[in-house]
Amino acid sequence: MGKTLDNVYKHQSLVYKYFLYVVTVALIVFFFPKEGKFKYDFQKGKPWQYENLYAPIDFSIKKTPEEIEEEQTSIRTNKTDYYTFDASVVVNVRKVVGEALNTSLQTSAYNPQQRSELLNLAQTVVDVVYTDGIFQEIPDSKAIAVVKNNEAQPLSPSNFLNLEKAKVKISETLSQANVLGSSAIGTVIQNSLAPNLFYNETLTESAINDQLSKISYTRGEVAQGKLIIAKGNIVEAEDFKILTSLRDEYESELWMGSNYYFILLGYLILVALVLIMLFLFLKRYRDEIFLNNNKVTFIFFNILLMVLATTLMVKHYESYIYVVPLCILPLVLKNFFDARLGLFVHVLTVLILGFVVPNSFEYIFLQIIAGIVTILTASELYKRANLFISVGQITLIYIIGYFAFHAIHEGNLDNIEWELFGVFVVNGLLTLFAQPLIYMFEKIFGLVSDVSLLELSDTNSKLLKELSDKAPGTFHHSLQVANLAEAAANEIGANAMLVRVGALYHDIGKMENPTYFTENQITNVNPHDDLPPKESAKIIIDHVINGIEIARKNKIPDRIIDFLRTHHGTTTVYYFFKKQQELDPEVDVDSFKYPGPIPFSRETAILMMSDAVEAASKSLKNPTFAIIDEFVEKIVKGQMQANQFLNANITLKEIEMVKKVLKLKLTNIYHLRVEYPE
Template sequence: MKNLLDNLYRNQSIIFKFFLLALSVFLIVYFFPTGGQFKYEIVKGKPWQYENLYAPFDFAVLKSDEEVSAEKSKIKKTHIPYFEFDVATAKKVKNTWKDKLELSQDSLLQNNPQVSDFISETIDEVYQNGIRIQDDGENNYSIVFLIKDKQVEEVPYEDLLTQEDLKPFLISEIEESNLTEYRNSLLEIFFDVLEVNVKYDEELNQKQIKSKFDQISYTRGRVTKGSKIIAKGEIIEGEKLRMLKSLKHEYESQSLESSAYVIVITGYTCLVGLSLLMLLLFIRQYRPDIFDNNNKITFIFFNILFLVFLTLLVLSLDNDYIYVVPLCILPLTLKAFFDARLGLFTHMITVLILGLVVPDSYEYMFLQIIAGIVTILTVSELYKRANLFISVVQITLVYIFAYFAFNMIKEGSIADINYNNFIYFLLSGLGLLFVQPLIYAYEKIFGLISDLSLLELSDTNSKLLKELANIAPGTFHHSLNVANLAEAAANEIGANSLLIRVGALYHDIGKMKNPIYFTENQSTSVSPHDELSPKESAEIIINHRLEGIEIAKRRNLPDRIIDFIRTHHGTTTVYYFYAKQKEEEDLEVNEKDFRYPGPIPFSKETAILMMCDAVEAASKSLKEPNTKLIDDFVEKIINKQIQEDQFINANITFKEIQSIKKILKSKLNNIYHLRIEYPD
């Protein structure tokens, strides 16, 4: 039992990875749609490449989208609209029109009873069908349904007077009644008392149209079991294409039997598990530092699950919106935290997984892989907002261009391309702009660091660097010089220059605890080491590394920056005090007391910092430097580090080390170049 527990403890990292793999596979497969799958690829306008296909069962042939749209359009055109007649308004006008008259108008009626009767009869005639609001002129109804007191009447549409029709109608009535001499007064009375009382019943009309839409048959004709659908070599078009799409729809809409369901789930599990296993093996082979960090592996798998679930959610709502999902946010995010190669590989694995369930899987996978490649190639220096906007525009244009070209082949006509997808690509591009707040959230949740955070940390006005400048000004100046040298060296060999600059700025913060014990901070020739033994002095010097780690953790510096503090001296010795101790003692000196505990650098960036730190610090001891002296000096320091095996764990080559030497020599020659003597 004890041995079992010991083995579990020793292999807990591998066990966690397999658990994460199994959990991810389970969650993805659990949410996969589990309808039947059509095993043939349908490409319009291309020959049928498989054997003769016969109907495996009876199924209905679906109407095309154009046919369904035409039927809906016909329903809308032939629909007789419903208008609501407000009886209360009509009665109110009839009963109260005399109360609204002015004094002069009332006098007209009293002196002319014929006029009063005419007005009353005309109002009755107007409200026989009522007055409606003027429409937009696009309606060409011949008849309409008029709803009065819950009774429906069929009336000619032109009999519903509009406000615009009212004046000609009233003038005609006035002239027929031989009351032309009172025309202006009568028109004024009518316009004062008449009110609109008929309106289009939007809710009822929509219900009626929807009811008719629901009665539409989406199929036309049936294919009986055993009938030949298409022969090998036939072109997929017209009725053949419609039958194939109908058969595919029938397969996908069928619910599987329990035995078939288990088989389908098993197949999905194998394929998804194999895909994610390939990702793990890739990381183990080419990114062992990431593979050994369970937090980073969890972060990668979380991103895959997030985008798979988001795509499946959109897929469950409507297949048409599949391109709205900003899938390229995955390589963008992983490139920001790790590197482009891992970002692209992870993106391709995710696309392969989604290709199992999305419609038109080849088209989808083609577009997403092309977009992912463009994302990796175009997005650089994500912390610059302009770069992100430019890259998003490029990615969106590539989506549109590739989709357009792909569908020209597929449809054989520009007119048949679904241009709505262009809008979805634009929305997907807008979604990519949320990568910056997403990266910030990931940094807080997973404790990772991106270029955005590195840029903030590189600000020399930050609180910690200001403290370093005040407490240990010599160390701060040394750190700035090392940062400049290291950044130039990193650019020369293609390392992460921003990361190494930040690491260089903070690598010596441990010297803030005892700044006076370090020569760059001593303003006089008197050294506090004169009062200490070489062993005690070496202990203070060596401890600045541990004290720097403690300060960095208290100030919440990222682990990748702490790595520079931890490794910038590797396992080298404090040679000055070691030699001094050997001079004072006749017995053999314990070298461990004068050696840094390590670890040695494990990346290009940490290795570069070690070289630059040692060269910059030792260069202060050069007297009357010249080009040959500087070249020999750089060669001597870095070769000594190589001999002491300080770079064996770092993925840095001899060629790259030679390039770094060249840069350091050039920079130091520029710093220490001879100046002309100015006259007194």
């Protein structure tokens, strides 16, 4: 048991990676939608590449969302408006008319029989006018139903009456009666009229909803065994609808019973394979990152973040899947690591999402192309304009890609979903969130981005101000080295901002004993004259250790501290070694060597060359082109012979390019001119 625990402790880094791998695979599969995957991939307008397909089950042909929406629109457009017939209004009008006529006829010359006839005529006219009812205003709708005595009866537009039309109808009816005194009756009735048909919004909406609920979401059945499509046939619009219906039916039934466990196993295997590829890539090509659990966790966290966001969108808002700013992933990874890793992780993430998104080929194609554009265009993100330009190009790629796929599928430009262009614009705006996201990741995972490097390069920062006060010569030397190293990095395509910051801080350890370094000695007094060579060498070598301690106290990122550790590699403090050798021929050279490690990147190798060349150039007297050329060649050759660049991924061609830049810069520093003949 104890031996097992010891093995776990010794290999805890590897155990953590196994744990991270298993948890990530489990979480990704957990996020996936709980449905199977149709085994055929098809697109409208493309030939069917598989064998003849016969219906494996009975299924219904589903209507498209457009067809359903069209039916719903038709129902609302052709709806019947319901109006309630208020009988109490008619009773009230009859009463008012009767009272008014009784009063007026009492004082007239009519006998009782005539008065009775006129009253009956008036009530008859009122009943005629209110047979279908009177609207306040003539409705625009042509389909009207009047609810009278709890029964709805359709009303023809020819029978629509408002108060004005009702008054005309009263006059026409009385004129046809040809009764003495009808004009007086007409005036009384017209003055007493009131509308009695009122819009019943509740009943109208209820009727609409009832019709909407009766809409069928299918149109026809396909019997088991029926030929759906033959091999080589083009997937036409109708074929596409049938295949889509079969896919939906198949996927909904597949994730049931024992099928569930097989599908789950399949997802686990596929996701596990994809993430194994990531581990293999890191192990083979990015061993430094692979050995750093913090960086590995950061990469897996970003993959999980994108998978979670996309799967949630697939579950709830499938049509807006392109809102998820997947290009943030390569942006962030390129900013913290390199372009190749960023693109590789992006492609693997897109492959994982291809299992669950609709139109997977289209999705994978667009996302990979957008990722490549992101890698090719996004550089120096600390410059705000660069991010906006990159996001604009990404958005344009999405729009062009969608336009091309639509043209292929439809064969025309009809039915373009214009809202998708808005989705792509939203995607671009969300991609701009990469900047604050990078800042958050820096604080959470302790990583360094170009934005942080820009802040660290400020010579007014606390630590660099302290260096300029305590060791002004070293500060000036650091500035010169930074200029040389930055120019060399730009020449070979290395991270110029990183190497510049590393150069500015590489000698901060000299603040502990500034006068023991020649660039800070302002008099002819050299404190090394009073020290044995071995002790002098120790003071010189210790500036590396002191610098690392100072950097850690000031929370300088490890990525910058790497330059402090490696800028002398395992070279020898040759001057004091030779002095000690004169005193003791058997001296151990290892006690005069820097602790290392040797440079392990192009940037740290550039700094080593630039630092050595700049420091030694102070000893040049009356330099010429030939002297500078020989001088640089000698220093770099000595470093190569000491195997200082074995671990740095810098080629001989790049070293030659660096030497060329150093020679040119030194020539400019010493203001050399071409010597013209007299």
